[in-house]
Amino acid sequence: MSGAGVAATAPIIQVDHVTKRFVKHLDLAARIAQRFGADVREEVVHAVDRVSLAVAPGEVVGLVGESGCGKSTLGRMVAGILAPSEGHILYRGRRTAEMTREEARRAALAVQMIFQDPFASLNPRLRVRDIVGEAPLVHGVVKREEVDEYVDGILVQCGLDPSYKRRYPHQFSGGQRQRLGIARALAVKPEFIVCDESVAALDVSIQAQILNLFMDLRESLDLTYLFISHDLGVVEHLSDRVVIMYLGRVVESVETEALFREPNHPYTQALLREVPRLESRHSRFLPIEGEIPSPLDPPSGCHFHPRCPHAMARCRSEQPALQEIQSGWWSACHLNDG
Amino acid sequence: MTHPPTLEVTDLQTHFFTKAGVVKAVDGISFTVGKGEVLGLVGESGSGKSVTGFSILGLVDPPGEVVGGSIRFQGRELAGLDDEAMRRLRGSKIAMIFQDPMMTLNPVLRIDTQMIEAMQAHANVSRAAAYDRAREALTRVGIASPDERLRAYPHQFSGGMRQRVAIAIALLNAPDLIIADEPTTALDVTIQAQILHEAQKLCEETGSSMIWITHDLTVVAGLADRICVMYAGRDVEQGTVDQVLDAPLHPYTHGLIGSVPSRNRRGSRLEQIPGMTPSLLNLPPGCPFRARCPRAAEECLREPPLTRHGEGRSARCFHPHEEPAAEAVT
Numbered sequence: 071m072s073g074a075g076v077a078a079t080a081p082i083i084q085v086d087h088v089t090k091r092f093v094k095h096l097d098l099a100a101r102i103a104q105r106f107g108a109d110v111r112e113e114v115v116h117a118v119d120r121v122s123l124a125v126a127p128g129e130v131v132g133l134v135g136e137s138g139c140g141k142s143t144l145g146r147m148v149a150g151i152l153a154p155s156e157g158h159i160l161y162r163g164r165r166t167a168e169m170t171r172e173e174a175r176r177a178a179l180a181v182q183m184i185f186q187d188p189f190a191s192l193n194p195r196l197r198v199r200d201i202v203g204e205a206p207l208v209h210g211v212v213k214r215e216e217v218d219e220y221v222d223g224i225l226v227q228c229g230l231d232p233s234y235k236r237r238y239p240h241q242f243s244g245g246q247r248q249r250l251g252i253a254r255a256l257a258v259k260p261e262f263i264v265c266d267e268s269v270a271a272l273d274v275s276i277q278a279q280i281l282n283l284f285m286d287l288r289e290s291l292d293l294t295y296l297f298i299s300h301d302l303g304v305v306e307h308l309s310d311r312v313v314i315m316y317l318g319r320v321v322e323s324v325e326t327e328a329l330f331r332e333p334n335h336p337y338t339q340a341l342l343r344e345v346p347r348l349e350s351r352h353s354r355f356l357p358i359e360g361e362i363p364s365p366l367d368p369p370s371g372c373h374f375h376p377r378c379p380h381a382m383a384r385c386r387s388e389q390p391a392l393q394e395i396q397s398g399w400w401s402a403c404h405l406n407d408g
Numbered sequence: 409m410t411h412p413p414t415l416e417v418t419d420l421q422t423h424f425f426t427k428a429g430v431v432k433a434v435d436g437i438s439f440t441v442g443k444g445e446v447l448g449l450v451g452e453s454g455s456g457k458s459v460t461g462f463s464i465l466g467l468v469d470p471p472g473e474v475v476g477g478s479i480r481f482q483g484r485e486l487a488g489l490d491d492e493a494m495r496r497l498r499g500s501k502i503a504m505i506f507q508d509p510m511m512t513l514n515p516v517l518r519i520d521t522q523m524i525e526a527m528q529a530h531a532n533v534s535r536a537a538a539y540d541r542a543r544e545a546l547t548r549v550g551i552a553s554p555d556e557r558l559r560a561y562p563h564q565f566s567g568g569m570r571q572r573v574a575i576a577i578a579l580l581n582a583p584d585l586i587i588a589d590e591p592t593t594a595l596d597v598t599i600q601a602q603i604l605h606e607a608q609k610l611c612e613e614t615g616s617s618m619i620w621i622t623h624d625l626t627v628v629a630g631l632a633d634r635i636c637v638m639y640a641g642r643d644v645e646q647g648t649v650d651q652v653l654d655a656p657l658h659p660y661t662h663g664l665i666g667s668v669p670s671r672n673r674r675g676s677r678l679e680q681i682p683g684m685t686p687s688l689l690n691l692p693p694g695c696p697f698r699a700r701c702p703r704a705a706e707e708c709l710r711e712p713p714l715t716r717h718g719e720g721r722s723a724r725c726f727h728p729h730e731e732p733a734a735e736a737v738t
Contacts, residue, residue, distance in 0.1 A: 136596040243684055244453075273452040273623060273685070278667035278678040285677065300596060303626070307669035307678070326674065344601035346626035348668055351649055353630035355608060357601035361568055 080163060081124035082262055082294055083148055083181065088157035090118040090143050115365045117143040119318035120157070122392075125262070130288065130295045132309030132326070134302060134341070136362045140318040142266050145298045149183040149264045179209060182255035186267035188247035192239040198225070198250060199235040206257045221257070227290075228253040229283060245276035252283065256291070266298045281308060302345045306330055314338050317365055317373040320392055324399040334401040337374045372404065380405055412483055413440040414585050414617040415464070420477035420487075422456075422463045431688045433459040433472070435641035438714070441585065441617045448628030448649070449621045450664075451638035454685050457621045460638070461587045464619075465504055466494040482584065500530040503578035507590040509570035512577060513562040519546075520558040523577055530581050545576040549606050568599035575606060582614060589621045604631055625668055629653060634720070637661050640686060640696035643714075647721040657717060657728035659701050695725070703727040 094113040096104065104110050118140040125131050135141045146152040147159060150166065158165045161177040169177060185191040192201055203221045206212045212220045222232040228249045239247055248268065255263055265284070269277045281304065287293055299305050305312055306326060313323040314337065322335040333339045340358040360377045363369055369376050375385040384404050392402040422434040434456040441447045451457040462468050464479055466486065479486040481502065486494070498504075506512055514522055523542035527533055533541070539558070546554035549572040562570060571591055578586055588607065592600040608631060611618050622628055628635055628649070635652040637645040637660065645658040656662045666679025683700040695712050698704040705727065712724045 136598060245684060274625070274664055274667045275452060275681040276684060278669075278680040279682075281669065282677050282680055285675075302597070303669045307674055341597060344597045346597075346600075346604075346624070346630055348626055348629045348653055348665065350630045351653075352633075355601050355605035355630065357605050358598055361566055361599060362596070 079126050081160075082127045082162060083123075083125045083296070084160035084163070085121055085123040085144070085148065086158045086160060087120050087122055088118060088144070088147060088154040088159065089116065089120050090140070090147060090152065091116055091155045113366055116318050116368070117365065118147070118154075121315075121318075121320050123313060123320070123323075125294055125296060127261070127294055128288075128292060129311065130297055130309045132305035132312040133296060133298045133315065134300065134305055134312060135315035136300060138317075138362055138365055139315040140365075141298045141315050144315070145183065145264045145266050145296060148296055149181050150178050151183065175209075179211075179258045180260050181262045181264065182258065182260040183264040183266065184248075184251050184255050184268045186270055188244065188251045188271075189239070191251055192247060192254070194239055197236055197238060198230075201239070201250060202253045202257050205254070206259075209258060211258055224253045224257050227256065227287070229279070243276075245272055245279060248272060248276075248280055249283070252280075252287075256287070260293070262294045262296070264296045264298065267300070268297075269304060270299065270301065277304075284308065302341060303347070314341070317362065317368050319373060319402065320400070321374065321403070322401045323392075324401075328399060334395060334399070334406070335374075335403050336378045336380050336405070340377075372402075413442050414445075414482060415441040415619075416478075416480040417460075417464070418478045418480075420460065420463060420479060421475045422459050422468055422472060423475050424472040426471055426689075429689050432641050432691065433688060434463060436477070437636075437638065437641070437643040438477075439636045439643060439646060441619060443584075443617060444611065444615045445634065446611060446618045446620060446632045448632030448635045449619055449638060450623065450625060450628060450635055452623055452685055454640075454688065455638040456641040456688075457623075457638050458589050459641075461504065461589050461619065461621055464587060465498055465502060466491075467504075496530070499526060499583075500581040501583055502585045502587065503581070503583040505571075505574055505578050505586065505588040505591045507593055509567070509574040509591075510562065512574040513570060515562050518559055518561055519573060523558070523580060526577055526580050541580065542576075545580055546573070548579070548610070549573075549576045550602065551576070568595055568602065571595065571599075571603055572606065575603070575610075579610060579614070579616075583616060586611075586616055586618045587621070588618060590623070592627065593622070593624070600627075607631070625653070625664060637664070640688060640691060642696065642724060643722075644697070644725070645723045647717075651721055655729070657721075657723040658697075658725045659703050659727070659729070660697050662729060663700075 092115045096112055100110045121144060133141045147154050158167060166174060166177055199221055202224055203217045206220060207214060207217055221235060225232045230246060230249050242250065269280050272280060297305060297308055309326050312326050312329050314321050316337050322338045333342050344357060358377050371387050372385040372390050375381040390402045390404045392400050395401050395406050418438045420434055420437050424431040424433055437460060449457045449460065463474050468474060474487055520539060520542060524535060524538040527538040527541060542558060543554045546557060551557050551572055565573060592603050620628060620631060632649050634648050636643050639660050645652060645661045652661060653665065656665060663681035669678060681700050686696055693711060694709040698708040707726050712726050714722050714724050716722050
């Protein structure tokens with residue numbers, strides 16, 4: 071159903087050379103200081119730097135990286151919450167920025183997002199019925215007389231008791247709240263769901279329940295996921311394909327099994343080595359040195375070179391292109407040239 | 409090999425007397441930590457693992473109170489010790505590393521001030537000697553250019569760096585016991601690996617014992633010598649890392665291990681524990697896990713006693729999973 075035959079079907083979501091810059095504009099004092107010759111400049115963060123990505127229908131793509139690598143920003147652009155500074159997001163082959171109002175509305179409904187913190191993303195003053203039922207009513211997915219029944223159905227699907235409908239979000243546990251977030255996203259009948267660290271804040275046993283729910287829903291509703299996470303164990307379990315990001319750029323993208331068998335990029339190799347696993351006992355932790363550099367001032371050339379054990383002179387000056395090293399296997403490393 | 413254990417906790421009970429009723433956060437937990445040993449204290453949120461750590465250090469504030477049991481540190485009873493004696497132990501013989509390093513660090517003081525203060529509170533050292541030791545401690549936890557870093561304020565550090573500083577402070581007075589309360593939970597994998605690496609190295613070099621509190625079984629798998637699994641304030645299972653992870657006795661431990669994604673086959677359903685952790689307020693009598701347990705039966709309405717399964721191996725369950733015969737060696 072997934073993985074195989076991906077190339078044959080048109081992608082549902084395409085990210086085409088997308089860049090997102092966040093600029094901190096100068097305040098009045100800084101502008102005056104600048105006029106007097108002080109060395110102050112606008113600070114620009116390249117959160118996402120010319121990233122391309124395609125997700126086929128039914129596929130689950132895992133997006134992995136450390137904090138500050140731009141994975142959430144990319145997810146937000148895919149979900150239509152942020153607009154790219156450059157490049158295009160395509161929904162079913164059409165650029166979202168060039169759609170008519172009606173098309174854009176349909177595309178926005180088809181792509182939904184589930185957030186990390188279910189407390190911050192649910193309105194504390196709305197009852198469950200309104201949280202889940204409001205959007206489908208407004209968008210005409212369901213008629214007013216049928217809303218109650220519709221909400222019941224969705225709640226059951228997400229493993230919640232429909233009798234909770236009159237409660238407020240604070241009356242639920244963390245796992246239940248995450249289910250509510252999922253129910254709200256599903257209520258408008260989306261095709262594509264962006265999950266941004268959706269299980270990171272949950273206890274292990276609850277995390278397993280939510281992951282199972284994601285897999286059940288994928289099967290019953292034919293959903294496609296972009297699954298953003300820093301947890302490689304979770305991503306390995308769920309995804310068909312994994313995209314690794316580092317400081318705003320994609321460094322590797324390949325089918326999950328191949329990635330975990332023989333990662334190509336030195337950064338991916340380091341990440342995989344550091345995933346704590348149940349099987350490794352009394353292990354020697356041999357970490358990669360240093361931390362992810364500030365995106366305000368990223369290293370020249372390959373962003374990873376200051377931490378890379380294989381760094382050469384070329385890595386400092388020249389940015390490696392993301393190239394296909396095998397069919398369907400993309401990696402951005404100069405080592406692949408030599 | 410006959411060291412007295414560094415820490416011996418017996419039947420510890422810490423209750424919180426709230427307006428809504430008594431919350432038995434820790435309700436009868438016993439464990440020992442040998443010299444140089446790393447104990448992984450594992451449990452989900454609300455299982456009482458952090459309160460256990462706080463109880464050992466005498467940091468439980470009202471309405472909480474240690475109501476029963478004994479905490480023996482190097483043969484000395486800590487429960488009921490007066491504040492002044494406890495203060496002298498804290499930060500010198502026993503140190504704690506918190507999940508959020510900002511709990512340890514004062515945001516308006518420079519790092520050097522805080523580190524020197526921590527040393528002078530416990531020993532008669534000169535400022536200059538304390539400064540040198542602070543610098544050495546920062547170097548030991550892998551912080552480059554320590555002189556410059558000592559003059560910085562906590563907000564000038566990244567999350568991983570702050571946690572290193574917190575660890576450096578915990579280590580200043582060469583404690584015999586370090587209690588680490590989820591110190592890597594908020595950090596990235598690469599930074600987590602660095603912190604684990606430092607912790608492991610330091611324990612080996614200094615011979616300190618450590619209690620590593622976490623909800624993440626995969627972290628303690630690589631780090632700990634022994635594991636104690638907590639549920640609803642009780643120690644439901646104990647044993648060596650290999651015993652607990654390879655041949656878990658308690659159905660809860662079984663469920664926890666099954667919930668970890670990497671271990672299962674990719675794409676298959678995870679073994680999940682139904683329901684959620686019970687509220688500790690007015691917990692019904694009997695086994696607290698019985699509502700979620702696939703093996704629950706009539707007798708689980710009674711509280712299961714702690715049963716021994718060999719040296720240092722125990723569980724609280726009427727229907728433990730069978731232990732493979734080969735596991736008899738300890």
